Amino acid sequence: MTILVKNSDARRIFLAKQGLGASPGRVLGKPGLLQLIHDIGFVQVDSIATVERAHHQILFTRNQTYRREHLADLLEKDGELFENWTHDASIIPSTFYPYWKHKFRRENDAILARWRRWQGEGFDSSFEETYRRIAERGAVLSRELKAAEHESGGWWNWHPSKTALEYLWRTGKVAIARRENFQKVYDLAERVLPKHHHEPEVDHEGFVDWACRSALTRLGFATHGEIAAFWDLVTPEEARAWVEGHADELRTIRIEPADGAKPRVSHAFADFAGLLETAPEPPGRLRVLSPFDPLIRDRNRTERLFGFLYRIEVFVPEPKRQYGYYVFPLLEGDRLVGRIDMKADRKAGELTVRKLWLEPGVRASAGRLERLEAELSRLARFTGVDDVRYLDGWR
Numbered sequence: 001m002t003i004l005v006k007n008s009d010a011r012r013i014f015l016a017k018q019g020l021g022a023s024p025g026r027v028l029g030k031p032g033l034l035q036l037i038h039d040i041g042f043v044q045v046d047s048i049a050t051v052e053r054a055h056h057q058i059l060f061t062r063n064q065t066y067r068r069e070h071l072a073d074l075l076e077k078d079g080e081l082f083e084n085w086t087h088d089a090s091i092i093p094s095t096f097y098p099y100w101k102h103k104f105r106r107e108n109d110a111i112l113a114r115w116r117r118w119q120g121e122g123f124d125s126s127f128e129e130t131y132r133r134i135a136e137r138g139a140v141l142s143r144e145l146k147a148a149e150h151e152s153g154g155w156w157n158w159h160p161s162k163t164a165l166e167y168l169w170r171t172g173k174v175a176i177a178r179r180e181n182f183q184k185v186y187d188l189a190e191r192v193l194p195k196h197h198h199e200p201e202v203d204h205e206g207f208v209d210w211a212c213r214s215a216l217t218r219l220g221f222a223t224h225g226e227i228a229a230f231w232d233l234v235t236p237e238e239a240r241a242w243v244e245g246h247a248d249e250l251r252t253i254r255i256e257p258a259d260g261a262k263p264r265v266s267h268a269f270a271d272f273a274g275l276l277e278t279a280p281e282p283p284g285r286l287r288v289l290s291p292f293d294p295l296i297r298d299r300n301r302t303e304r305l306f307g308f309l310y311r312i313e314v315f316v317p318e319p320k321r322q323y324g325y326y327v328f329p330l331l332e333g334d335r336l337v338g339r340i341d342m343k344a345d346r347k348a349g350e351l352t353v354r355k356l357w358l359e360p361g362v363r364a365s366a367g368r369l370e371r372l373e374a375e376l377s378r379l380a381r382f383t384g385v386d387d388v389r390y391l392d393g394w395r
Helices: 007-017 029-040 054-062 068-076 094-119 127-137 142-150 161-170 204-219 224-231 236-245 272-278 299-306 366-383
Strands: 003-005 081-085 089-093 174-180 183-188 250-255 264-269 286-288 327-332 335-345 350-358 387-390
Touching: 003 007, 003 272, 007 204, 007 272, 007 299, 029 054, 029 068, 029 089, 054 068, 054 286, 054 366, 068 081, 068 174, 081 094, 081 161, 081 174, 089 094, 094 161, 094 204, 127 161, 127 183, 142 161, 142 183, 161 174, 161 183, 204 224, 204 236, 204 264, 224 236, 224 264, 264 272, 286 366, 299 335, 327 366, 335 366, 350 366, 366 387
Parallel strands: 003 250, 350 387
Antiparallel strands: 081 089, 174 183, 250 264, 286 327, 327 335, 335 350
């Protein structure tokens, strides 16, 4: 029998799967941080620091005892996390690295074809020399390779350092050893990843099974397209074939959307009824999400489950923006209740709040505004500023 899942239950399950069902004040520590990233799958990295860089804010939203130095240790000293590509640049548990080898092989031909159309013939002429330079002389910043053009007769002038390094990184030949002022420092992958993560191999069938199974685990319920899109490792056709081939382990469910429209048919593991019973109610605290939070990465899923239409307007011309350059969604309990435009002014030592928009039907009650202001104070301390300044008319 097909289960009809109420919208509130679907939100509760998805929030729990994405690390937002537990108390944000519980003690985390470094082992707990690694487990958190493992459980949600990946944490997107982005250079924009309007308030805080995406990866730090994503983790802080889930646990406010999070420490940046623990993340740095796991990435740069312990080798338990690595940076590479899901749908975007992300921090990923190194235990998943053997599966990324399949992505690297797939990416190799696709990138060469795509970039050849972009750059023209001969664009890859410096790839081998770049790799050899890192192999022989060790870890390098892209700006150091740019300087090397004077030593090598101008080869670097023929092709920008960014392209060669990006190709070698996207195809797994080099890895990010660390960052200096957020700039990537590259080294050979085998010198960055511990052997027990770098050396194991899995066959194609095992790779597809892991990619689909682990995606569905972290989504709780999904269509085959959502399964494929979660990691961006397999195609929708491969995900569909996996679903059809594992019918004995799965069950069909129907998810009620936020707008009360026709339920959406999805797949879940056979023990989904148990998940319905055990998934916790999310904390009532009001929390600020990064625009790159994995909870809202799939914008269509966000709109269906939460009735919340969200787009990043960074690349939208200012006169055409509906809200603002970089606006943060607000999560309260199991609802996305609004969005806020703000910026950390580190020179002035304050978090400047420009504008608040609450969703239709969400009241600007005294209690809700008090919870928001308390959260903004916590976020300000995390970003290293002293005060929160509210501009006139921010409400």
